[in-house]
Amino acid sequence: MKNLFNRLFTIISASAVLAGFAAQPAFAHGEKAQEPFLRMRTVQWIDVAVTKTNLAVNDETVITGKVHFMTNEHWPHSAAKPELAFLNVSAAGPVMVRKASFVNGVNMVNSAKFDLGADYAFEIRLKASWPGKWHVHPMINVKDAGPLVGPGTWVEVTGSHADFKDEMKTLTGETVNLETYGTENNVKWHVIWGLIAVAWLLWWLAKPLFHSRYAKVKAELGDTLITGGDRMVSAVVLVVALGLTYYGYSAAEARYPVTLPLQSATATIPHSPSLVEGVKLVLDRATYRVPGRAMEMDVSITNTSSKPFRVGEFNTAGVRFLNPEVGVMDELTKQYPSYLLAEKGLTVSDNTPIQPGETRKLHLVAQDAAWEVERLSSLIYDPDSRFGGVLYMYDTDGKRLITEVGGTLVPTFAGT
Numbered sequence: 001m002k003n004l005f006n007r008l009f010t011i012i013s014a015s016a017v018l019a020g021f022a023a024q025p026a027f028a029h030g031e032k033a034q035e036p037f038l039r040m041r042t043v044q045w046i047d048v049a050v051t052k053t054n055l056a057v058n059d060e061t062v063i064t065g066k067v068h069f070m071t072n073e074h075w076p077h078s079a080a081k082p083e084l085a086f087l088n089v090s091a092a093g094p095v096m097v098r099k100a101s102f103v104n105g106v107n108m109v110n111s112a113k114f115d116l117g118a119d120y121a122f123e124i125r126l127k128a129s130w131p132g133k134w135h136v137h138p139m140i141n142v143k144d145a146g147p148l149v150g151p152g153t154w155v156e157v158t159g160s161h162a163d164f165k166d167e168m169k170t171l172t173g174e175t176v177n178l179e180t181y182g183t184e185n186n187v188k189w190h191v192i193w194g195l196i197a198v199a200w201l202l203w204w205l206a207k208p209l210f211h212s213r214y215a216k217v218k219a220e221l222g223d224t225l226i227t228g229g230d231r232m233v234s235a236v237v238l239v240v241a242l243g244l245t246y247y248g249y250s251a252a253e254a255r256y257p258v259t260l261p262l263q264s265a266t267a268t269i270p271h272s273p274s275l276v277e278g279v280k281l282v283l284d285r286a287t288y289r290v291p292g293r294a295m296e297m298d299v300s301i302t303n304t305s306s307k308p309f310r311v312g313e314f315n316t317a318g319v320r321f322l323n324p325e326v327g328v329m330d331e332l333t334k335q336y337p338s339y340l341l342a343e344k345g346l347t348v349s350d351n352t353p354i355q356p357g358e359t360r361k362l363h364l365v366a367q368d369a370a371w372e373v374e375r376l377s378s379l380i381y382d383p384d385s386r387f388g389g390v391l392y393m394y395d396t397d398g399k400r401l402i403t404e405v406g407g408t409l410v411p412t413f414a415g416t
């Protein structure tokens with residue numbers, strides 16, 4: 001018995017020491033917890049880039065990119081369509097301030113309807129507020145479907161938050177710092193109403209409570225529970241509350257004669273020129289090999305464009321599997337977050353160009369640890385185990401043609 005305790009003690013101490021060595025600060029903020037089908041079958045993030053990743057407090061950076069909404073064929077039935085959606089940013093709290101955002105040049109201060117199958121170019125301007133190392137993602141919040149998070153980039157902010165200023169000019173020509181504007185007034189009114197509420201509660205709580213009151217009500221002496229003093233205090237509180245409300249209203253009117261309500265209209269956005277063109281794709285079969293962390297696709301690709309092309313990339317949920325044979329390491333790709341980039345992740349059975357009008361059957365293998373690390377492979381345990389993504393073709397002029405791919409994904413558990 002003693003032996004067993006000794007052994008247990010050793011195991012526990014060893015684990016504690018190991019845990020101490022292995023413990024890493026937690027960086028993730030929940031993006032991987034989102035169901036893979038939502039990340040793979042709703043929107044595809046294309047050419048996402050961040051202009052500056054090292055900033056001082058008050059510096060600005062811009063996230064740009066394109067977003068492709070999957071067509072109805074791939075968009076999950078269980079997720080609401082983007083009838084009302086908002087371009088947003090996902091980060092670990094309000095560490096940056098969004099100064100402006102645009103979709104195809106339209107101001108995205110409001111929400112908008114997005115169309116399935118359509119492409120949009122977006123731009124989000126951010127200003128650094130808190131020092132630290134932040135993981136910043138573009139994100140689209142779809143009403144009733146939730147947040148659809150794009151690829152995250154590490155942004156490092158130095159300096160002190162005390163220096164942060166978020167100044168802007170109002171329509172009446174006044175320059176205000178939004179970081180502190182109205183805070184004093186806000187705190188003052190909360191304290192005033194809080195004190196009144198607490199005093200009101202204390203007045204009643206100071207009296208004998210439930211049992212004695214219940215007994216009096218039972219004895220039909222309920223009316224005696226409320227005294228003349230209670231009536232007096234109630235009247236005073238009523239007058240004070242109404243008076244303060246009136247005073248607050250007229251003081252605000254006098255101080256801010258011109259006010260506009262928050263704008264709640266929805267924006268109308270034109271589509272970008274379609275990125276999806278020149279390719280017809282039929283998925284014959286897709287499997288996910290669990291031991292090899294590889295997705296295999298048998299596809300028939302028809303070139304409906306006017307130039308020969310080759311398959312260069314498979315992109316899903318922000319993870320990019322590149323075909324090294326086709327060489328798509330452009331500037332944007334070099335800056336892409338490395339944990340989402342499988343540089344040699346895509347193998348294509350035949351890399352000779354597919355001629356215009358030709359239909360070719362190809363076997364594609366998208367293999368990388370990212371399937372597990374990004375928790376996309378858990379898709380195979382879903383009751384509706386379907387995947388989605390986009391394939392990039394590059395023609396002989398270097399032009400990119402994009403096509404959607406998706407369908408049922410069958411897991412295989414044996415072999416390597």
Ligand SMILES: [Cu+2]
Pocket residue numbers: 028029031135136137152
């Ligand atoms: Cu993140």
